Amino acid sequence: MATTTAENGVAAGRRISLGRARWLWVALVVLALLPIVGGKTGLISDYGFLQLSLMIVYAIAVLGLILLTGFNGQISLGHGAFFAVGAYTSAVLIDQMNWPSLATLPVAAIVCFLVGYLFGLPALRLEGHYLALATFALAVAVPQILKYRHFEWFTHGVQGINIFKPDPPFGLPLSGDQWMYLVVLAVAVVMFWIARNLLDSRTGRAMTAIRDHTLAASTMGVNVAHYKTVVFGISALYTGVAGALHAIIFEFVAPDSFRFELSIAILVGAVVGGIASLPGAVIGGVFVQVIEKYADALTKKITAAVNLPLDLEPWTIYGIALIVLMYTMPMGIAGGLALLWRRLKGS
């Protein structure tokens, strides 16, 4: 009796995951068809596709941080710095050496992995909030370094670098923004797939073991130093690729794009989405783009609609949304939804 229930449970679980996989595929196909359906009918403008692409880009960046913080227990307040390094690697290669845009992605990935790995070495000695401060310093320093007078010949200082995004190949009947949306989507799918497999592997188990109990993990023979630095590198790689994609679709990089607010935004995205969850990264990416960009406009509209006598600051809605979310869904939106789903199932 007991065994059959268990077996049923397993089967049900498998069915659910199969069902989930099917839904994932459906969602991906719908997303991939958007340029044809939404673009051709004029439902979604090129600017709309840019917005969608940016959401996906931020999802990749948030995923990088989730791997580090959510699955390895290392806190970073400076992922905007890796985002910037990726973006500038791409932009400088395109601008100075006329590289094709997409060929710069692997280079940005490698550069960011190395930077992250090297930064991870000394950072190993720092735990918890000390590491948070060290990474924060990095985030504050990077925009200034990009403006540094002797780097200006390739960074163009505060003026930033203008690049043009690639045209769709083979004469595909797509606009540049629609094509790049597909590219970004494909890159994201691959990156998420790799992340899922990584977490499912020995390495993934070692990562979470270090997060849960570092001492116990090292007793079990996990090389803590090695894993921590490599995870730092991988995390930087993810965020760096997101940065490179951002540079290409946005066609512009400037030190101002990568102020420390960006690092905070990525962290907030990770926490709001769900710090130890892959779907959480997607939700976090959407949150970063939507709330950041529209909180201002929304605040204005609400002020006008309700005829509020006071002048609300543009960030009011953002703050309120954050507080409400943290109180109602401490595990992030992904965690909250999972809990809700279980409750509904249970009742």
Place this chain on the structure above:
Amino acid sequence: MTQTTRRMLLAGVGALALALAASPASAQKKYDEGATDTEIKIGNTNPYSGNLSAYGTIGKAIDAYFKMVNEQGGINGRKINFTSYDDGYSPPKTVEMVRKLVEEDKVLFVFQTLGTPPNTAIQKYLNAKKVPQLFVATGASKWGHYKDNPWTMGFQTDYVTESIIYAKHILANVKDPKIGVLMQNDDYGKDYYNGFKTGLGKDADKLIVQLSTYEPTDPTVDSQMIQLKNSGANVFFNITTPKFAAQAIRKAAEIGWKPAHYINNVSTSVATVMKPAGFENGQGILMAQYLKDPTDPQYHKDKDFLEWKAFMQKYYPNGNLTDGSNGYAYAVSNLLHVVLKQCGDDLTRANVMKQAANIKGVQLPMVIDGIKANTSPTDFYPLQSLKMHRFKGESWEPFGEVISGEATN
């Protein structure tokens, strides 16, 4: 039914045109995206938040101006739909907002986007898309480079012309000048600085004893001011935006540094610079200007000043009547008004550009009498003259003649 009425109407209009012996082209309406029979859509970005939000009043005043125009029946019967977004003077934000304006709001052109770095960031995009970037709110000399960027045009007397006038004034009036320069570290600052060096001539590097820079995101310029004082300079060329200009003037007084002080006319507003800096600290500061300072009593009986004041009170009652930026906005909006009137019913992007390059001797309101706007297909600098001013009491006092510069293509 509608078809026939429209056709009849057209025929009627045609007949009328012929009867009036007007050119037949005037009956032909031509539109690009952003213009219709009833509306012209114009896009803009301004820093309504952030360090340079003092400039945000320009966007609000332009909005008020077109509210007035619309109430008076619009331009050639079309209402102006003016959309302005906050970019916080941050180039990446400007890029995003301008893409939204062009691709989603579908404006006919963008007008008065503010700041040199933001405009530099969007210039390539707009020229590639062939969307006019009209009368940008920055005096960089590069906005007049019509050959490289035929879809971009400046407005105010450019920084190079202005700093050459200062350099000449220094050489003529200061004995043994040792010059200290405070400069915002971007294109805007460098444009002034390079023009200044050109104006000083061969000995520029010897005459300039100290160059200190700051970033627009810095909180203060206190340490730079101390550095400048310690360099022993007796002339101070102040290339700063309003917030920093006020800080610099105040700090100079605090540390007891009294050089011959020249300030760029970007930051000469009494309301946003001189008053916060403290009037007693600003006495004797020099600058060259093309705008009428609204706080100067000598202009208070001028017809254009009274019109501007009435406009402000009716359409922008929250606006500051002592802020020169509001006069500036009125002047530049007026120039756009002239251009759009000239466009008639041909509201294509090409024709907007063509008419913008066809301004002949227009005396704009709130611009000093005798300084006229002129453009041609080879001259994309609408204003090119200035008058020297000295700060006295609580306002700027003009002296000398109107000085004209040459186009700096």
